[in-house]
Amino acid sequence: MKFEIVKIDVPKDCNVILGTAHFIKTVEDLYEALVNSVPNIKFGIGFCESSGPCLVRHEGNDEELRRLAAEKAFELSCGHSFIIFIKNAYPINVLDKIRKVPEVCTIYAATANPLQVILAETEQGRGIVGVVDGFKSKGIEKDEDIRARKEFLRKIGYKLG
Amino acid sequence: MKFEIVKIDVPKDCNVILGTAHFIKTVEDLYEALVNSVPNIKFGIGFCESSGPCLVRHEGNDEELRRLAAEKAFELSCGHSFIIFIKNAYPINVLDKIRKVPEVCTIYAATANPLQVILAETEQGRGIVGVVDGFKSKGIEKDEDIRARKEFLRKIGYKLG
Amino acid sequence: MKFEIVKIDVPKDCNVILGTAHFIKTVEDLYEALVNSVPNIKFGIGFCESSGPCLVRHEGNDEELRRLAAEKAFELSCGHSFIIFIKNAYPINVLDKIRKVPEVCTIYAATANPLQVILAETEQGRGIVGVVDGFKSKGIEKDEDIRARKEFLRKIGYKLG
Amino acid sequence: MKFEIVKIDVPKDCNVILGTAHFIKTVEDLYEALVNSVPNIKFGIGFCESSGPCLVRHEGNDEELRRLAAEKAFELSCGHSFIIFIKNAYPINVLDKIRKVPEVCTIYAATANPLQVILAETEQGRGIVGVVDGFKSKGIEKDEDIRARKEFLRKIGYKLG
Amino acid sequence: MKFEIVKIDVPKDCNVILGTAHFIKTVEDLYEALVNSVPNIKFGIGFCESSGPCLVRHEGNDEELRRLAAEKAFELSCGHSFIIFIKNAYPINVLDKIRKVPEVCTIYAATANPLQVILAETEQGRGIVGVVDGFKSKGIEKDEDIRARKEFLRKIGYKLG
Amino acid sequence: MKFEIVKIDVPKDCNVILGTAHFIKTVEDLYEALVNSVPNIKFGIGFCESSGPCLVRHEGNDEELRRLAAEKAFELSCGHSFIIFIKNAYPINVLDKIRKVPEVCTIYAATANPLQVILAETEQGRGIVGVVDGFKSKGIEKDEDIRARKEFLRKIGYKLG
Numbered sequence: 001m002k003f004e005i006v007k008i009d010v011p012k013d014c015n016v017i018l019g020t021a022h023f024i025k026t027v028e029d030l031y032e033a034l035v036n037s038v039p040n041i042k043f044g045i046g047f048c049e050s051s052g053p054c055l056v057r058h059e060g061n062d063e064e065l066r067r068l069a070a071e072k073a074f075e076l077s078c079g080h081s082f083i084i085f086i087k088n089a090y091p092i093n094v095l096d097k098i099r100k101v102p103e104v105c106t107i108y109a110a111t112a113n114p115l116q117v118i119l120a121e122t123e124q125g126r127g128i129v130g131v132v133d134g135f136k137s138k139g140i141e142k143d144e145d146i147r148a149r150k151e152f153l154r155k156i157g158y159k160l161g
Numbered sequence: 162m163k164f165e166i167v168k169i170d171v172p173k174d175c176n177v178i179l180g181t182a183h184f185i186k187t188v189e190d191l192y193e194a195l196v197n198s199v200p201n202i203k204f205g206i207g208f209c210e211s212s213g214p215c216l217v218r219h220e221g222n223d224e225e226l227r228r229l230a231a232e233k234a235f236e237l238s239c240g241h242s243f244i245i246f247i248k249n250a251y252p253i254n255v256l257d258k259i260r261k262v263p264e265v266c267t268i269y270a271a272t273a274n275p276l277q278v279i280l281a282e283t284e285q286g287r288g289i290v291g292v293v294d295g296f297k298s299k300g301i302e303k304d305e306d307i308r309a310r311k312e313f314l315r316k317i318g319y320k321l322g
Numbered sequence: 323m324k325f326e327i328v329k330i331d332v333p334k335d336c337n338v339i340l341g342t343a344h345f346i347k348t349v350e351d352l353y354e355a356l357v358n359s360v361p362n363i364k365f366g367i368g369f370c371e372s373s374g375p376c377l378v379r380h381e382g383n384d385e386e387l388r389r390l391a392a393e394k395a396f397e398l399s400c401g402h403s404f405i406i407f408i409k410n411a412y413p414i415n416v417l418d419k420i421r422k423v424p425e426v427c428t429i430y431a432a433t434a435n436p437l438q439v440i441l442a443e444t445e446q447g448r449g450i451v452g453v454v455d456g457f458k459s460k461g462i463e464k465d466e467d468i469r470a471r472k473e474f475l476r477k478i479g480y481k482l483g
Numbered sequence: 484m485k486f487e488i489v490k491i492d493v494p495k496d497c498n499v500i501l502g503t504a505h506f507i508k509t510v511e512d513l514y515e516a517l518v519n520s521v522p523n524i525k526f527g528i529g530f531c532e533s534s535g536p537c538l539v540r541h542e543g544n545d546e547e548l549r550r551l552a553a554e555k556a557f558e559l560s561c562g563h564s565f566i567i568f569i570k571n572a573y574p575i576n577v578l579d580k581i582r583k584v585p586e587v588c589t590i591y592a593a594t595a596n597p598l599q600v601i602l603a604e605t606e607q608g609r610g611i612v613g614v615v616d617g618f619k620s621k622g623i624e625k626d627e628d629i630r631a632r633k634e635f636l637r638k639i640g641y642k643l644g
Numbered sequence: 645m646k647f648e649i650v651k652i653d654v655p656k657d658c659n660v661i662l663g664t665a666h667f668i669k670t671v672e673d674l675y676e677a678l679v680n681s682v683p684n685i686k687f688g689i690g691f692c693e694s695s696g697p698c699l700v701r702h703e704g705n706d707e708e709l710r711r712l713a714a715e716k717a718f719e720l721s722c723g724h725s726f727i728i729f730i731k732n733a734y735p736i737n738v739l740d741k742i743r744k745v746p747e748v749c750t751i752y753a754a755t756a757n758p759l760q761v762i763l764a765e766t767e768q769g770r771g772i773v774g775v776v777d778g779f780k781s782k783g784i785e786k787d788e789d790i791r792a793r794k795e796f797l798r799k800i801g802y803k804l805g
Numbered sequence: 806m807k808f809e810i811v812k813i814d815v816p817k818d819c820n821v822i823l824g825t826a827h828f829i830k831t832v833e834d835l836y837e838a839l840v841n842s843v844p845n846i847k848f849g850i851g852f853c854e855s856s857g858p859c860l861v862r863h864e865g866n867d868e869e870l871r872r873l874a875a876e877k878a879f880e881l882s883c884g885h886s887f888i889i890f891i892k893n894a895y896p897i898n899v900l901d902k903i904r905k906v907p908e909v910c911t912i913y914a915a916t917a918n919p920l921q922v923i924l925a926e927t928e929q930g931r932g933i934v935g936v937v938d939g940f941k942s943k944g945i946e947k948d949e950d951i952r953a954r955k956e957f958l959r960k961i962g963y964k965l966g
Binding site for chain 6: 506537539540553554560603604610613
């Protein structure tokens with residue numbers, strides 16, 4: 001067994017969601033979950049089928065994001081993993097809808113940060129072991145940071161003051 | 162810390178589900194979640210208690226699957242992990258019901274593929290690090306593969322045409 | 323890439339919950355989810371912001387648990403991970419409410435056991451790879467253990483006889 | 484405004500589920516939710532579109548149940564209501580999957596009993612006001628009834644003893 | 645068909661939850677959902693079985709609340725309805741857990757207010773038509789009321805300022 | 806007891822959602838659920854507090870929709886009911902997020918149709934009895950209608966062909 005890192009650079013104004021599911025129907029079900037989430041969402045989905053022809057299955061409503069998701073899923077090549085790139089929407093808009101897709105097992109990351117996916121490869125195949133999502137913590141927030149955080153969340157309307 | 166691989170061969174016509182939870186009540190709650198899912202489902206559950214007597218707790222309504230689940234859970238010996246073998250039902254029928262069990266943390270895999278569970282062992286105990294679920298991707302599906310996939314899903318009645 | 327272990331000793335009468343989410347709003351949303359769960363719950367939350375200032379964000383309604391959660395999150399320094407210490411409540415009371423927080427991705431552990439968090443560190447940052455939750459299994463429960471388990475769960479009122 | 488009762492006799496070995504949703508996509512989404520629930524489920528769905536052509540939309544994988552659901556939905560003619568007849572499955576197997584369909588508002592009944600649907604009709608249209616599901620209570624269970632109930636649920640394997 | 649009102653006075657420091665479900669297992673499943681919700685919760689559950697013996701089924705961990713729930717359920721006598729009285733917990737702590745019980749259809753009210761349940765009675769049986777939960781609105785809140793409401797919610801720790 | 810109808814005309818390009826909840830925190834929790842749903846959503850919320858001052862509580866991020874929701878909630882004056890007007894989003898985008906708000910009991914309608922809310926008024930207060938959502942069914946769809954429906958849903962991208 002050896003470990004390997006696949007780096008995912010998220011395109012500008014996009015977010016990436018990485019998880020695992022099972023069964024080729026996953027790509028159609030994820031497609032429907034996403035079109036139900038946000039009226040103008042654009043997205044691409046790649047899913048690693050892991051038996052039979054073992055193809056990367058892909059869907060989407062944006063050709064560029066679909067191509068990117070398929071290529072990145074192939075670079076991962078981890079059985080039953082999926083990767084989604086979204087635009088015009090944020091992960092908080094879609095995560096609950098993705099989680100409800102009946103094939104989905106877990107979600108490893110939802111982020112706009114540079115993402116490193118840590119894989120294990122055996123003679124049989126490959127699997128996700130973890131992710132490095134963005135950067136290492138630099139300190140613990142102090143009272144003034146807390147104040148600034150709260151003000152920011154209320155200013156953008158996510159929280160009420 | 163050392164890494165180790167436990168191989169799980171899923172019996173014919175069965176699927177395996179691997180996850181983590183906590184508290185010995187998990188086995189009874191998983192039992193009830195599964196009997197509520199599909200009228201004729203057969204299953205066995207093994208759960209690794211990780212304090213006190215540290216026994217593998219097990220339940221089920223099929224003696225053979227119950228024995229298998231208990232033995233495989235013991236082979237894993239990862240604190241608070243559970244393993245379920247199901248027959249007469251598919252993971253899409255049961256995953257949402259398993260996820261709602263109040264002790265469940267995460268689901269690592271739901272599959273009929275050969276499964277390799279990657280563990281870490283320390284002086285304290287053992288934990289799941291990842292899974293290799295089936296085989297490595299062989300390529301990205303092309304237009305004709307997409308067509309065949311869609312036709313197949315509509316032929317078996319999972320999707321409407 | 324190197325692996326590292328962070329040890330978490332859960333204070334007496336407390337439980338710890340470890341997971342991943344995204345976005346600094348997570349700490350406020352987790353706060354609200356927890357106050358909605360159990361009337362007298364006491365808790366502290368730490369969350370590793372992983373872009374911009376990369377601070378550990380923290381909230382809570384108990385100063386000691388809040389300080390502990392912030393310090394342990396900083397010790398983890400895994401981008402987008404969160405850690406919660408709870409008192410006067412059990413994980414089964416709160417896990418579903420945590421899972422519904424729109425930023426949450428996955429939950430790695432919910433336990434009162436000693437917990438070892440296995441991390442991977444790269445040049446970019448750090449990520450959770452797995453956990454060792456309590457101790458290795460010592461055997462498979464036998465008929466008398468099953469009987470004792472069922473009696474115990476019925477005696478404490480968690481299950482009906 | 485006048486009140487009216489529509490009587491629904493559930494066919495042998497079937498159950499009926501009555502609820503409200505919105506949007507014609509409901510029938511396809513309910514179809515998919517039901518095929519995901521139980522491997523051999525048979526069902527028919529009728530849904531009252533309530534704008535434009537105002538047709539009863541219907542789907543299913545059993546011609547007889549589909550015809551029945553369409554006819555009963557038309558007899559109800561309550562805007563945005565749906566009615567489902569299922570065979571080879573019980574409501575406990577499917578209710579959570581129906582509730583997750585993104586168009587569904589509420590579920591009024593899930594039963595094998597004779598069902599009376601109480602409607603209100605105005606100049607504009609019709610709406611469900613309530614249901615009479617089976618028969619009036621005849622008494623409060625006594626200790627021996629409780630014992631018999633618990634034994635029955637444990638004998639059929641729905642609960643563990 | 646005639647309409648009738650059943651009045652429910654909620655005991656001091658208690659809340660009542662009224663809904664519909666199906667199948668006698670409901671009382672055991674509601675029991676378990678409630679004991680999983682809040683460590684010291686006290687409750688009584690009554691459920692109107694609506695076929696066969698048509699008994700009010702009841703469970704609980706507080707004799708007085710159990711007796712009250714059984715009697716009020718019998719006063720309602722609406723097929724497949726349930727009524728729950730809770731103490732040491734609030735509806736926000738338990739509603740999601742009740743909704744996940746696989747037999748539950750809908751929830752009509754969760755309140756500490758005086759509650760009037762409007763029923764319809766036919767020759768066949770009885771059904772809930774609606775509830776009057778507390779009192780009629782007296783006006784629309786003004787700026788000073790909004791300010792007071794927000795301050796109150798932040799003072800009791802339910803919302804962050 | 807007398808019955809009454811309140812008519813709700815949904816503004817152009819808007820949808821209305823009608824339901825019941827409890828506790829004044831509902832308006833803040835619904836606010837947050839809605840801002841988490843769709844990036845550009847505009848909405849107003851009105852909620853009928855039904856004890857103490859019995860004011861209509863309101864929130865929103867669009868003054869006109871907020872005013873409308875408060876006024877319509879006051880016209881309803883049904884204890885613990887809420888009404889939401891949304892723009893730039895559809896009910897399928899938000900219903901699951903509304904249902905997860907811990908105070909919410911049920912959802913009566915989600916529609917762009919003219920809506921009649923049927924109320925019951927007693928000496929104590931008022932309650933929702935049902936809704937007439939749009940218009941009465943005019944017939945059962947035929948093969949050509951089914952074909953047209955499927956084509957439409959696939960053309961707008963909600964379903965895959």
